[in-house]
Amino acid sequence: MRCGWGLRWPDAVLWVVLAAAAVFEGLVGLVAALVLLTAAVVLFRRSPVWTVCAHVAAAAAPALVLAPTVTNLPWVWPFFAAGVFGFRAGRWAAEPVLLPLAAVLLAGLPVSVLADGSVRGGFGVLFGVYDWSVLVLIVLAVVLGPWLLGRYLRLRAELSAAGLDQAALRERTRIARDMHDSLGHEWGLVALRAAALEVAPDLPERHRLAAGELRAGVAAATERLQEIIGVLGPRDERTDVGALVERAAAAGMDVSWTPAGPSPEPVERAVHRIVREGLTNAAKHAPGAPVSVRVERSYDTTTVTVANGQMAARPGPGGGTGLAGLADHVRSLGGTLTAEPRDDGFALVAELPHDARPAPAGPPARRRLAGVARTPLLAGTAVAVLTMALYATVGAGNSLDPEVFEKIVPGAPQADVEAVLPPFQILGDPERMLSDPPKGADCRYHWASEQTDERLFFRLCFVADRLVLKETVPRGAISAGEER
Template sequence: MDVSSKIQDARLRLVGPEPWSGRRIAGESALALPLALVAAGVTRLADGGLVLPALVALAVLALSPLRRRFPSSVLIATAALSGAAAGATLLLLVVACSAGRRIAGAGKALAAFCAAFAGYLLALLLTESGGGPLLVISLFSALFFMVIAVVPGLASRYWYQRRTLLQTMQERNAQLLRERAMVAGQARLRERQRIAQDMHDSLGHQLALISVHTGALEVDPALTGRQREAVGVLREASVAAMHELRAVVGILRDGVEAPEHHTDEAQRAARGTAGVEPLVAAARAAGTTVELRETGEPRQLAPASDHAAYRIVQEALTNAYKHAPGAPIGVELRYEPDALVVEVVNGPAAGPPPNEVVSGGQGLTGLHERARLVGGMVHTGRTGDGGFRVAGVLPYGAPEATTFVDAADDFRQQPSALPPGDGGATGATGTGRHQAGRHVGWDVDLNVAERELAMSSRSRAGGVALGCGIAFAVVVLLAVAAGVGLFFLAGSADKAMIDPAEYKDIKVGASEQEVRGRLPDGDTFLTTGLPGKGPAEPAGSSCLVLMSSEVGDSVRTEPVFRFCFKDGKLIEKQSYEVER
């Protein structure tokens, strides 16, 4: 491998397979430069020189951009640098947050943070001037490292994993909904094809027989003129029913309207508001009293709304024939400013209805659905005199222009599934078996989505509770450690400090036993390194060095009191400051 390949390989290892964008370079520079300046400034205050702050700043500039590419190595190196130079502490916090979210696996993260703490403690012990008890230094180092590195790393790791989990759950939920929608769509398509085949095989055959027989009966010379006219009405109705059946079968089978070449413009218009008058005329010819009224200025309707108006009148007349034979019927078309109102009202039945009335019970439900699909609504119910009223409100324009939503037809209020044996009741609002069956696929999808989102919410709540529990445990641990440390520090301070007034009260020449009885023994880590830093001790004497309860004139110096004993007496006492 030549030198250029080695250089290229090293560059890829450092920056990664993708080149840095200008935005990333600017962001890394904006982060690394302030960290380097802070590190240099803090080190300068603590050391007083220029070389060490410059080296620390260069190290920070080098480690900061590499924290994403090598999270474990940079964490360990930064921890060791922080132990040797306090100025790199802020970088340690940033690197710990980055390592917490980027180190894969809890075991690797634990090993990396433990190695980082070991490096931090080792560097601290090697650079500590004067030394001290290892247990005390380790305790305070662990406390400090936990606050600066471990807690931010845990918080960053928890936040990143929670965000990743939520994104994964949302993607999975969206995928499940798409799959369920596809499965439901395929099931509906198969069912529609089956229904279309059944309608074509059964109803098509029966209507063809009716058309043939009524055609033959119409030319029978034995019929009177009125009878021949009635037979002609039946033949025309059967032919129209065959055309409509063909269109419905095409919609069920292919999801589109039947080809228009089977129906001319006059036939299409006859299935809209223009066909209402022939419907009324056919009803009158059958001997039913029907009154047709049109009010307002007629306006052009959208094809779907126009056909819905025709179907409302047709279904209402059919119901009146079945359930109230002989009752007068009123049909009204009111062209309101924003919608067409179609109203069909029949009076009470003149006599008892026939014993056997063939009815599927789905006509009114179909009207509700048809009106809803075009943005309108249908109301059905009894009148005060015992009759029945069917009224529909249909917009003039496309369904998106105006939306009327009947509460009974709102698919969000439909049951997600029908219980076995329960077809649903059909009341004044027309909600029944057909309506529930039509929307059962949607309801299943919506309920599944709601359950998925509820599970996601519970998972988020559990994650938040777990994170809060971890944070609470860390805070309790820190509080206990801080309490123990403060208690230990207070006890050590009692063994190492005296007031300046007490120093003045002690006189040279007093017995050693009396003086030592008044003073603490100084056997604590706080006084470690103090003896030998002041003026030379008297020959053959043993000295006790204690700290002052007052602070010195400089943050680098510590005021101390020294008591020297010889031959059982206090032969010297001095007050001076030493550098820590």
């Protein structure tokens, strides 16, 4: 059931649930969420992967720019929405999400470096890399995890259905072989005896004519049997529609076609068969008329249209076993087929769902999923190692000795003070725990090498290359800052 704009009711329910998650993000966050979610729900079926990427970008931008650190996420709803749409993309979309997602995440690296650098100076470059690497790990867990789960469910459904397909194909092949071996042999003998009677010299003329009619009837029945065996036997495995169209054009047909992206293999085979039937009918009933072949693909269906100009003679009702067999095949895939005259000719239109008869059996779902997940897992491992190495390196050189801190005098030149400071600062956002620094100040934050309840870390702020503020921050500032 649809509810306007081509949406289905589950889409509307999803919009309400995700919008409710943004209610607590403030007015700006709520407005942004409503705009993005509306566009995402409307466009998801046409472009599921880029819908996911749009939510990842919406999560990354405020996390890297507004905070500017992912340790204090300003908005949470984009991550939640990206995870939901990531699952849906993995469950229903055939195209891969890894490369577009990697492009979005890599674009965030220079943004993170610039944002943190504007706040923390030279250390901001290092902190921006750390900020970005933490964001990547969050995205891998929140978005890629649901996507892999959806992909696994899709692969498992495909393999399950493929097993049923293979069993049905084996049964059809067995029936076809039995019909060919038994009926074909018997009818061949009948035709042979009828032919002998037809030329027997001692048989009356009327009996010879009856024998000829019998032989012709057996030949027609044998031909019909071959057609039935062809329907029951293995299906045509060809899927190259482009080659099919090129052969028709080479034979003199005025044909044009609009291709689409890849679909599941059973759908590709059905598309090939539909286009072949449409081109055959056009050549038979409308020779010389222009023919257009159009394949359109959404995230869950493929639509095939073969339309030709005015036909010389339209087939009457019930004519042609090709269309009837084709309609049965499309219905067996859960799709629909219409073949009807139009004002300017005739059109064959089929709509094929992607999840009715998925791809044939292959490796088990877990093994195929492992192949899909290998690249993101390796990339995630590399980023995790980078993050931990960066954290350990910075952590080994961001503590300030309290005795050194006490010797620092307000008003001292910035260069003199920085000469006694550790090479790195705190990887985090301690400024949110404190009061605003002096206007235009450039502040440094260092852990106390010996921490107590009254001395957790230090803040030193510079204005015009002079130290204007030195502050010891107690442990209680953490809880106070979280309440702010």
